[in-house]
Amino acid sequence: MKARVTVMLKNGVLDPQGEAVRHALGALGFDGVAGVRQGKVIELELEDGTTEETVVQMCEKLLANTVIESYRVEMA
Amino acid sequence: MKARVTVMLKNGVLDPQGEAVRHALGALGFDGVAGVRQGKVIELELEDGTTEETVVQMCEKLLANTVIESYRVEMA
Numbered sequence: 001m002k003a004r005v006t007v008m009l010k011n012g013v014l015d016p017q018g019e020a021v022r023h024a025l026g027a028l029g030f031d032g033v034a035g036v037r038q039g040k041v042i043e044l045e046l047e048d049g050t051t052e053e054t055v056v057q058m059c060e061k062l063l064a065n066t067v068i069e070s071y072r073v074e075m076a
Numbered sequence: 077m078k079a080r081v082t083v084m085l086k087n088g089v090l091d092p093q094g095e096a097v098r099h100a101l102g103a104l105g106f107d108g109v110a111g112v113r114q115g116k117v118i119e120l121e122l123e124d125g126t127t128e129e130t131v132v133q134m135c136e137k138l139l140a141n142t143v144i145e146s147y148r149v150e151m152a
Contacts, residue, residue, distance in 0.1 A: 006117055008117070008119070018118070018119075021118060021138070021139070024138055025134060025138060028134075028137055028138060030130065030133075030134055031123075032122060032123030032126060033120060033121070033122060033123075034121040034122065034123070035120075035121035036118060036119070036120055036121070037118075037119045038116060038117070038118050038119075039116065039117045039118075039119070040114060040115070040116050040117065041082055041084070041114070041115045041116065041117045042094070042097060042112060042113070042114050042115075043084070043094075043112065043113045043114075043115070044109060044111075044112055045109070045110040045111035045112070046108060046109060046110065047107075047108030047109075047110070050108060054106065057106075058101060058104075058106055061104055062097070062100055062101060062104060063097070
């Protein structure tokens with residue numbers, strides 16, 4: 001089975017990577033980009049029967065820095 | 077309006093970052109993690125009326141390295 005974890009910086013936390021992308025898009029002629037936030041996505045290939053709770057624990061312990069990042073877990 | 081771009085390494089391209097996560101999860105006692113792939117997600121805040129085609133162009137020109145990465149665009 002598969003799980004997908006999306007980790008984004010929390011609102012209010014400065015995102016210099018996203019800001020750099022926004023600036024580069026403007027330089028390439030893409031107008032009207034008001035904001036860019038960049039995060040990461042982690043696709044896990046798991047043993048059948050792994051619970052969403054286990055994946056949440058993985059996030060809390062390793063995948064996300066919960067001080068500045070929020071995460072979302074999708075099981076598939 | 078918003079768009080979300082997910083960029084992943086193509087299958088067959090070595091993903092050392094994902095491999096490091098898989099190893100770290102094992103070291104933390106999470107068994108049964110067969111594979112991990114790590115990618116990035118880019119959330120764009122766009123002017124109303126921006127087409128998906130424009131976002132695809134952003135991916136081709138800047139957001140993804142199409143030699144080794146694949147991308148998926150979701151408009152919201």
